Amino acid sequence: MPNRLELTGITKQFPGVLANDHVSFAVKPGEIHALLGENGAGKSTLVKMIYGIMQPDAGEIRWNDEPVMVANPKAARKLGIGMVFQHFSLFEALTVLENIALGMDAKIPSRELESRIRGVMETYGLALDPHRTVATLSVGERQRIEIVRALLLNPQLLIMDEPTSVLTPQEVDQLFTVLRKLAAEGCSILYISHKLHEIKALCDTATILRAGKLVDTCDPRQETSRSMAEKMIGTGLKDIVKAAGRTFGPPKLVVNRLSTGKTGHFDVPVDNVSFTVRAGEILGIAGVAGNGQNALLDALSGELIGDDSEAITIDGLGIGLLNTTERRRQGLCAVPEERNGHAAVGDFTLSDNSVLTARDRLGMVMMGLINSGAAKTYTGRVIADFAVKALGPASTAGSLSGGNLQKYIMGRETLQKPSVLVVSQPTWGVDAGAAAAIHQALVDLSMAGSAIVVISQDLDELRALCDTLAVINMGRLSEARPVKEFNVEEIGLLMGGVHGATEGTDAIPA
Amino acid sequence: MQFRLEKRREPSRLMSYATPFAAVLLTMVLGAVVFSLIGYNGIGAVREIFLTPLTNPYKWQDLGIKAAPLIIIGTGLSIAYRANVWNIGAEGQYVMGGLAGTGIALLTYGMTGWWVLPLMVLAGILGGMAYAAIPAFLRTKLNVNEILTSLMLTYASVQLIYYLIRAPWKDPMGMGFPQTRLFSEAARLPTIIPGTIVHLGVPIAIIVGLIAWFIMTRSVFGYRMRVVGAAPHAARYGGFSENKTIWLAMLVSGGLAGLAGVLEVAGPFQRMVPGFPTNYGFTAIIVAFLGRLNPLGVILAGIVLAITFVGGEVAQTTIGLPNAATGIFQAMMLFFLLAGDILIKYRLRRVSPQPSVGAA
């Protein structure tokens, strides 16, 4: 059987970076093929060229044994290539059906489209009501829209760039069932992820990129997560070093009956949340995206200011009425989940991005003037300490790969040595080596006496990192308990429980 | 053959500085062609409009005094536009600055002393600020779009001039002309080069531009304006409230427009007349964009636009070009500039008619 997709000598040069360097590999029909590599290894760049978003500088793409030039995504879809991006392009106020109709290249009457959508959903067990408004859907359900959209074109190759970083364990299982079924029918799948145990569970072959070059092809079922991670990095992987039997200091961050009003139409507010984090303690907050995590982070960071000063206290001092700048002066730093346009400004240099949050704590401002030298020095330190792949403090944030920008942001906040750090999705899209480094930095910060809150959907991360754990659901927080008392199933149920129950009504049985 | 726009990840810095020059050049070329086609001496028109003001030293003083208000207002607008605060009503704030200055000049009529002029300037700045505060208030309190309110207030300000100079402020010895009396000596802006009409406003404009450049690149205030414009969500995370930024942007741009107004009434006019609103406030919008929203660029752009004003007058008398020609040239410049901006952010890519699809 001819190869479905064959790449030969694909090369892509960006200013200062060779993102892909003579990459050659093939994907067979019906194969689930993983694309692995560190942050900035060139994975997204490679699939963007296959999907026609960018053109290679050199090399050949063969499709079912014919050389092709994929001029744009529309041409790719005509060939039979579908892609699901990590960030969805959906209109919140429209229904599932309307969203899919808008994304179709050909005009199809809506009744016919609906029956085709229902057909696809039934075949693959994708439960979704076509008439629901996107705003009411969870992230996993939104992803299903994108998958249905891709499947409507009967693709022979489906590309997925980090599809699971926002899903619950249950949603991941459902996704894998769909992908396996597709593969059994002969559709090839090109799958990018930093979660290596998922790769082991799902993929037949793995191609590993390092600094744009193909370094290895292996069978993930024959490897361990660790051995694959070490192949990606090229050296051994470090474990988190956490002093055993640590004791915690006095309560540092105390949140007492914190509630937020509804801000946007579709945001879930925080409802009467209370918890305590002691000095030296890492509290994990698990939960499915869209259950009030964003409101909680904004309320803690000061982007949303409530009306009760005592709702949030640091060392007994009420900070509930302070704004972000004043809270930072009191020692509270925060990292929101969205990096582009929220935690960082894409058009600004890294140096200017450091001014955004570090200017007061690190004395980058004197009499209203910015000391750009200090900003540059600090940024250089963040780049060095967190191994950020960037040309230097003068690179723009937008030119960094997703994971590298995340490393920079985490570095920018932790190196400020805050006494309270609140982070959302600290290792979102970050490779195994860098995730370990970020975890270690958080642990080190806690051992120096800071109180840390980690909001994440990644249970493995929370279990490895945190001392205590609580689960957020529809804006309410469960009681925090030592992390050792939980098992994965229990957390998964707490996370999905209420959510699943409210949605079960209109779901098509899988 | 097909073309499509592809987003550039890192827009070229060089190109972003080069487009204003290219826009001016293209305007000259296309202007020559268009005016030739409709029966004028096109090359001559371009020469008179763009070159004569530069080559004829007698015109330099005109350039200076036309450029000064454009630079002062354009600087303020460039700061506000950076923060995505769209103050379109600088013309009205300019008028209010002029009126506030006039009020002081009339109150102090006949008095002498160095303090009269600074007091007028202060009143002018406050007048412009106060008028810009209205759209700022409506925007921050009631979420009313500042583009509309600031623009509409311009027309109200012009009516206010007409009212004041017809009734309470009318020159008692003006033989019925709707204008105020000539300001007394202490309320007139001194000329700085004897024997010319170049007044103190010209060096003030340059200094305003330089100070603004320093503040925008070095200070937290400038950083605030830039980050709010580039990423409002990140600005909030960084501790810059949106409402405060809107207020600052409106007050700074309004205050500078008011400054231009008072300098204009105390300098070239020396009295308030019905012809005081000369669209400097609107032309300054082009100046701000042609100058890349960068105060140094605004100084250059102010001079370029002043050239077209002075040159337009020259061409009217020498080759009988209609007055509207100046406006056409200015509009072309803005058009080419905006087109150039798209090409900085996106690249034009030739797409051969999809052989890929045939192969499938």
Ligand SMILES: Nc1ncnc2c1ncn2[C@@H]1O[C@H](COP(=O)(O)OP(=O)(O)OP(=O)(O)O)[C@@H](O)[C@H]1O
């Ligand atoms: N348009 C661009 N302009 C300049 N550099 C770019 C551009 N796109 C990507 N790069 C650089 O190319 C390299 C590869 O980036 P790419 O996004 O493909 O990485 P990745 O493997 O997907 O990483 P991650 O796991 O972090 O998403 C990085 O060094 C990145 O900074």
Ligand SMILES: [Mg+2]
């Ligand atoms: Mg990527």
